[in-house]
Amino acid sequence: MDVADKLKRMKVSDIMIQDMPTVRESEPLSRVAQLLKKKYIFSIPVVDARGHFVGEVDERDFIKLFVDPKRMKLQGLFGVDVQYFAENVKGLMRRHRRSLSPDQSVEEAASVMLNNGVTTMPVVDKGRIKGFITVERIIEKIEEEFE
Numbered sequence: 001m002d003v004a005d006k007l008k009r010m011k012v013s014d015i016m017i018q019d020m021p022t023v024r025e026s027e028p029l030s031r032v033a034q035l036l037k038k039k040y041i042f043s044i045p046v047v048d049a050r051g052h053f054v055g056e057v058d059e060r061d062f063i064k065l066f067v068d069p070k071r072m073k074l075q076g077l078f079g080v081d082v083q084y085f086a087e088n089v090k091g092l093m094r095r096h097r098r099s100l101s102p103d104q105s106v107e108e109a110a111s112v113m114l115n116n117g118v119t120t121m122p123v124v125d126k127g128r129i130k131g132f133i134t135v136e137r138i139i140e141k142i143e144e145e146f147e
Contacts, residue, residue: 003145004107007138012109013102015141016123016131022047025054025090032057032089043120045129046093052127055093058120064092099124100133110138 021035022045032044036059043058099122100109113121119135 003142006145007107007110007141008105010106010141011102012100012104012106012123012133013130015106015137016102016133017041017137018131020045020129020132022129023057023089024049025088025093027089029057029062029087029089029092033062036062043132045122045132046089047129053096053099053122053124053129055095055097056122057089057093061092061094097122101125102130106133106138106141109133110135 020041023031023035025046025048035044036042043056045053046055046057048054098112098116100112102123102125104112109121113119113133113135120132122129123131123133
């Protein structure tokens with residue numbers, strides 16, 4: 001069986017990153033900054049009060065804080081600007097975007113990610129976040145097949 005066939009048979013749940021930290025819409029952005037820095041991850045899923053996936057915040061979203069003319073007075077990403085830390089996740093997060101199912105094939109996930117121009121995608125089942133899949137994880141699996 002070649003690599004392409006294996007990726008067709010392999011499920012997203014087989015390679016997704018599980019146990020992702022999540023934040024609620026009402027939490028301060030400082031919490032997201034701490035998680036991004038501490039966990040060495042690039043995106044944090046946002047959940048509502050019932051634990052349903054509603055969006056995400058990633059490193060790129062923080063950059064928006066500093067290029068938005070209304071927020072130009074803010075300083076460095078991990079600086080001590082009170083206004084920056086007072087803002088909540090809801091104001092910066094990107095609303096629910098396309099997600100993958102744990103049962104989808106890795107081949108299909110790679111295609112969806114390529115077509116959407118993203119390197120990470122949330123994995124959601126029955127409205128709840130189950131993990132994330134990344135291009136890096138897909139590449140790791142392909143490399144393993146060639147070893």
